[in-house]
Amino acid sequence: MSDASWLTKFPQMDRSDLLSIKKTLDGGFREFSRSYGDYIESFFDPLLYFLVWLEKLLLQSPWWLVIIVVTAIVFSATRSWKLCLSVVFAFLVIGYFGMWDNTMRTLSIITVCTLLSIALGIPIGILMARSDRMQSFVTPILDIMQTMPAFVYLIPVVMLLGIGKVPGVIAVIIYAIPPVIRLTNLGIRLVDKEVLEAATAFGASRSQRLWGVQLPLAMPTIMAGINQTIMMALAMVVIASMIGVKGLGQPVLKSITNQYFTLGLFNGLAIVALAIIFDRVSQAYAKRSQRHMGGNQHG
Amino acid sequence: MADPLIQIEGLYKIFGDDPLSVVPLVKEGKSKDDILAETGHAVGLKDINLSIHRGKIYVIMGLSGSGKSTLIRHFNRLIDPTQGRIMVDGVDVMTLSQDELEQFRRHKMSMVFQRFGLMPHHTVLENVAYGLTIQKVEKTAREKKATEWLETVGLGGYEKQYPSQLSGGQQQRVGLARALCTDAEILLMDEAFSALDPLIRSEMQDQLIELQEKLHKTIIFITHDLDEALRLGDRIAILKDGELVQEGAPEEILLSPKTDYVEAFVKDVNRARALTVETVMKPAACRITETTIGKALEQMKTFSGDYGYHISDDGYQGIILQETLETAVKEDANTEICEKQYEDVSSISPESVIEEVIPETLDTEYPLPVVNEEGDLQGQLSRASLAQVLGGPHSI
Numbered sequence: 013m014s015d016a017s018w019l020t021k022f023p024q025m026d027r028s029d030l031l032s033i034k035k036t037l038d039g040g041f042r043e044f045s046r047s048y049g050d051y052i053e054s055f056f057d058p059l060l061y062f063l064v065w066l067e068k069l070l071l072q073s074p075w076w077l078v079i080i081v082v083t084a085i086v087f088s089a090t091r092s093w094k095l096c097l098s099v100v101f102a103f104l105v106i107g108y109f110g111m112w113d114n115t116m117r118t119l120s121i122i123t124v125c126t127l128l129s130i131a132l133g134i135p136i137g138i139l140m141a142r143s144d145r146m147q148s149f150v151t152p153i154l155d156i157m158q159t160m161p162a163f164v165y166l167i168p169v170v171m172l173l174g175i176g177k178v179p180g181v182i183a184v185i186i187y188a189i190p191p192v193i194r195l196t197n198l199g200i201r202l203v204d205k206e207v208l209e210a211a212t213a214f215g216a217s218r219s220q221r222l223w224g225v226q227l228p229l230a231m232p233t234i235m236a237g238i239n240q241t242i243m244m245a246l247a248m249v250v251i252a253s254m255i256g257v258k259g260l261g262q263p264v265l266k267s268i269t270n271q272y273f274t275l276g277l278f279n280g281l282a283i284v285a286l287a288i289i290f291d292r293v294s295q296a297y298a299k300r301s302q303r304h305m306g307g308n309q310h311g
Numbered sequence: 312m313a314d315p316l317i318q319i320e321g322l323y324k325i326f327g328d329d330p331l332s333v334v335p336l337v338k339e340g341k342s343k344d345d346i347l348a349e350t351g352h353a354v355g356l357k358d359i360n361l362s363i364h365r366g367k368i369y370v371i372m373g374l375s376g377s378g379k380s381t382l383i384r385h386f387n388r389l390i391d392p393t394q395g396r397i398m399v400d401g402v403d404v405m406t407l408s409q410d411e412l413e414q415f416r417r418h419k420m421s422m423v424f425q426r427f428g429l430m431p432h433h434t435v436l437e438n439v440a441y442g443l444t445i446q447k448v449e450k451t452a453r454e455k456k457a458t459e460w461l462e463t464v465g466l467g468g469y470e471k472q473y474p475s476q477l478s479g480g481q482q483q484r485v486g487l488a489r490a491l492c493t494d495a496e497i498l499l500m501d502e503a504f505s506a507l508d509p510l511i512r513s514e515m516q517d518q519l520i521e522l523q524e525k526l527h528k529t530i531i532f533i534t535h536d537l538d539e540a541l542r543l544g545d546r547i548a549i550l551k552d553g554e555l556v557q558e559g560a561p562e563e564i565l566l567s568p569k570t571d572y573v574e575a576f577v578k579d580v581n582r583a584r585a586l587t588v589e590t591v592m593k594p595a596a597c598r599i600t601e602t603t604i605g606k607a608l609e610q611m612k613t614f615s616g617d618y619g620y621h622i623s624d625d626g627y628q629g630i631i632l633q634e635t636l637e638t639a640v641k642e643d644a645n646t647e648i649c650e651k652q653y654e655d656v657s658s659i660s661p662e663s664v665i666e667e668v669i670p671e672t673l674d675t676e677y678p679l680p681v682v683n684e685e686g687d688l689q690g691q692l693s694r695a696s697l698a699q700v701l702g703g704p705h706s707i
């Protein structure tokens with residue numbers, strides 16, 4: 013009977029073997045984080061200082077100054093009065109409903125995550141566009157980053173760096189960076205071959221081609237990637253709050269455990285408001301800066 | 312003739328993973344299709360040898376897929392050859408380092424593209440100045456030069472527009488101005504006018520011819536249109552499946568096609584528009600050099616025809632019939648030949664295309680005298696030779 017049991021029951025690995033694998037891996041990683049955790053933590057110190065500085069700046073500035081500065085940025089990027097008015101209105105409502113401080117925290121962490129994602133993602137995307145081997149190496153990693161449940165990679169990050177802002181930022185970036193990378197790669201690969209060839213024929217060097225032709229022509233696609241990255245980072249804010257990132261995510265988390273529907277709804281709506289503002293502003297900016305490229309790019 | 316500016320020797324280009332391994336097969340004479348089926352490699356070019364001289368328009372012609380674009384991209388090494396040598400102005404292009412190659416592309420050659428290849432994010436002016444921007448020429452200097460070239464191609468006033476705001480013809484003028492703006496000696500034009508409609512295309516051809524008269528560049532022009540090739544080319548090379556099947560002056564290609572392929576190509580050409588009088592005229596047999604009527608008549612009687620072209624020290628004077636001389640000789644054989652004995656027949660220029668002279672040739676009973684700008688008789692054009700030429704390659 014025992015020889016036919018594999019037909020009905022999956023021939024599983026021995027329990028004790030499995031356990032020892034888990035133990036070794038966990039133990040190894042724990043060992044690793046114990047011995048190198050401090051180095052790695054100090055490596056991220058500058059990031060932490062910057063995060064704290066930006067958060068303090070936003071929290072300690074008077075609310076009207078923050079609104080003025082944000083509106084000025086929105087206006088210079090989009091030249092749209094309508095959008096500016098909506099932004100002012102959204103911030104006033106958020107403040108009136110007592111979510112100002114948390115919104116500022118979230119704003120600061122999203123800003124940092126977006127900047128870092130762009131700073132890391134665009135160069136990686138460029139490298140991917142340059143070689144097919146790089147592309148076939150990076151693509152599966154991006155797939156994993158996007159499909160792996162966020163909680164799973166929160167574990168090693170927390171083991172290494174503990175709970176706090178920096179691991180939160182890292183988790184958000186892991187989750188949100190793939191679109192910038194993918195779309196930078198795609199955008200550069202889609203650049204009209206003849207335009208690039210023309211640049212080469214006139215003696216443009218590699219960097220002249222990159223800065224003068226490939227990046228500007230790929231910009232609409234890259235902007236779409238940045239836009240998606242921001243959206244995903246905002247979506248990740250709630251999960252990141254589980255590992256100690258303060259902001260709009262924490263009240264949402266609290267309202268789940270305590271079943272405070274209204275609290276959850278308000279803070280959720282504030283996240284949505286931020287998302288809409290980021291989305292509209294980045295799209296309007298992209299449109300404005302690419303208005304001449306319409307008819308010609310793919311034709 | 313002086314040394315050629317560009318010389319290509321034994322050029323092979325094979326596309327695929329291991330092109331060198333395929334070269335021997337190509338040399339054995341296996342066909343392009345067989346090689347593709349056997350090895351998965353595409354033969355782009357096969358043993359190309361050609362020389363291009365300074366100041367000429369050299370046309371490379373062939374059907375789609377014959378390797379024209381592949382060939383022209385070897386001149387500035389946008390494509391690297393599998394085997395062979397490319398010499399430009401005494402320099403082996405293959406020996407250039409990346410840096411030298413960039414310098415070479417900046418100063419020696421420029422290129423005009425079929426679909427224009429303009430930068431959509433730059434204004435027309437910035438596009439024209441692109442080559443100079445790459446060379447890091449200072450802004451006011453390059454914009455001044457670009458403005459001049461824009462005016463030369465007839466687009467003054469469009470500086471601030473973007474390419475997408477221009478018509479196809481205008482965009483290609485920008486492409487042409489961009490290529491001319493670097494003052495490169497060699498101009499590569501890959502089907503530069505193929506994307507334009509016929510009217511604009513012939514306008515652009517006129518403009519190119521006009522510019523070339525001033526600039527004397529060495530132009531390599533690619534086209535699949537024989538009429539265009541004949542109109543522009545000083546020499547024409549015909550490619551088929553990556554092989555050079557014939558190379559020569561336009562008349563040579565038209566009048567003595569070497570293979571069936573070339574013949575099929577030239578069959579539909581409007582020869583009356585493509586050939587000049589010079590290429591079909593025959594030597595003028597009946598030249599009358601005497602000055603008096605009597606002597607002239609005697610001279611004429613030695614000819615087979617009953618007409619003659621009167622020539623003095625000042626060159627061609629007019630056409631005289633035997634009949635006229637016979638009447639005049641009865642009055643006085645010793646008077647000199649004068650105006651009133653000449654027939655009312657105009658002479659034609661050796662440079663005119665045949666189409667222009669067809670009516671006159673048909674209207675006149677005698678072969679028309681072909682007289683050049685200096686007034687010398689170059690030859691004669693008869694109805695018979697006209698018929699022969701327009702009849703097609705078989706009749707020659």
Ligand SMILES: Nc1ncnc2c1ncn2[C@@H]1O[C@H](COP(=O)(O)OP(=O)(O)OP(=O)(O)O)[C@@H](O)[C@H]1O
Nearest residue numbers: 326353354355374375376377378379380381382535
């Ligand atoms: N990158 C490439 N990889 C593989 N084969 C290629 C490549 N480029 C060109 N070829 C092959 O070389 C041949 C010649 O192509 P090419 O583009 O030079 O033709 P062409 O004469 O310019 O045609 P067209 O008039 O359509 O532009 C084609 O048949 C194609 O099979």
Ligand SMILES: [Mg+2]
Nearest residue numbers: 379380381502
């Ligand atoms: Mg081509």
